[in-house]
Amino acid sequence: MTDKPATTGKHGGNISCLIREKCSQVFFVYAGGLGMIDGMGPTTFLQKSGLSNRNVAFLRDPKVKYFDEGISDEIVDLEGVIDWHQQFLAENPHITDVYCVGNSFGGWAALFFGYILAVKKVFAFAPAGHWGRDMLADLMKDGNGVTDYEIMYSTEIADDKRFAETYDGYPNMKLFVNNKYDHLLMRGLLLDNALPGILPPFKAAE
Numbered sequence: 436m437t438d439k440p441a442t443t444g445k446h447g448g449n450i451s452c453l454i455r456e457k458c459s460q461v462f463f464v465y466a467g468g469l470g471m472i473d474g475m476g477p478t479t480f481l482q483k484s485g486l487s488n489r490n491v492a493f494l495r496d497p498k499v500k501y502f503d504e505g506i507s508d509e510i511v512d513l514e515g516v517i518d519w520h521q522q523f524l525a526e527n528p529h530i531t532d533v534y535c536v537g538n539s540f541g542g543w544a545a546l547f548f549g550y551i552l553a554v555k556k557v558f559a560f561a562p563a564g565h566w567g568r569d570m571l572a573d574l575m576k577d578g579n580g581v582t583d584y585e586i587m588y589s590t591e592i593a594d595d596k597r598f599a600e601t602y603d604g605y606p607n608m609k610l611f612v613n614n615k616y617d618h619l620l621m622r623g624l625l626l627d628n629a630l631p632g633i634l635p636p637f638k639a640a641e
Contacts, residue, residue, distance in 0.1 A: 446507030450519070451477055451493040454527065458489045459640040461530045463520065463554075465537035465544035466495035468563075472541075474622060485631030490530055492523060499540060501547075501567055520552055529640040534558065536634070538621035543567040546584065550574060553581040558633065560587050560620040561595045568598045578606025585633075587611040592618050 445451065464480070466472055472480040472493070481487040494516075496502045505511040510519055524530060533554040537545035542562030549557035550571075562568075584607055588599035591614050602608050616623025624630040 446510055447497065449495050449497055449506040452523070453481070453487075453489075453491045455488055455490050456529055457640055459530060459638045460532040460534065460635070461490035461492065461524070461527070462486055462634070463533070463535045463545070463548060464491060464493050465535070465541035465548070466493065467537070467539040467541045468499045472538075472621075474619075475625065480625065483625040483628065483630065484634065486634070488637060490527065494544070496540070496544070501564070501570075502544070517548070517551060520548060524552075531640075532635075532638060534635070536560075536621075537562075539563045539618065540567075542586070543571070546571055546575070546586075549582050549584065550579055553579050555581075556583045556585070556635070558585050558587075560624070561589065561592070561618050562586060562598050563594060563618070564598075565594075568601055572601050575602065575605055580606075583607045583609075585609050585611060587613050587620055589614045589617055589620070 464472065477493050481491065496506055498504050502513045502516045505515050510516055524533065533552065535545035535549035535554055535557045538560040540563055542559035543564045545557050545559045546562055586599045586602065588595045590596045590612050595618060599610055603610055613620055621630065624633065
């Protein structure tokens with residue numbers, strides 16, 4: 436198999452994908468409220484996260500409205516964003532292991548889409564948003580029977596602590612305290628080269 440070139444600038448620049456046909460994993464990575472991966476561009480993120488040889492799709496909500504108004508003229512609502520994920524997976528049958536990753540607003544998105552899509556695992560760093568916290572609390576209380584979740588958060592950030600501990604005891608949920616990096620956990624882990632040790636290792640496509 437031959438890797439496909441990265442697609443950039445899709446949907447107003449709100450979706451960027453890197454396809455590696457020799458890898459069976461995809462990481463859906465969701466931007467924070469400022470539309471960035473904790474202040475890093477996708478190229479820097481790929482290098483520091485160890486994901487440059489994996490399938491990766493970056494998504495951002497330009498209006499930061501929980502994707503309720505979509506992300507572009509073509510994807511105009513939340514249902515359309517969900518459909519995009521499903522179409523992406525259908526178009527890449529070599530992908531068998533699906534993960535969601537994000538920090539802050541992106542952490543909320545990772546939890547939401549991970550639950551809806553029943554992905555293998557979610558890595559949510561300092562997930563945030565009062566409305567999103569309450570919505571997920573009701574949505575995820577019974578689990579989806581498939582997905583494992585890891586939430587890393589700082590107990591020194593009151594809103595982050597409240598968000599994370601709302602889900603204590605939920606099905607397949609693990610909470611991890613990290614007070615070193617405050618709210619921008621993923622950025623700190625990236626700068627310390629610690630994120631590659633948290634994310635799963637490379638898995639080849641069959």
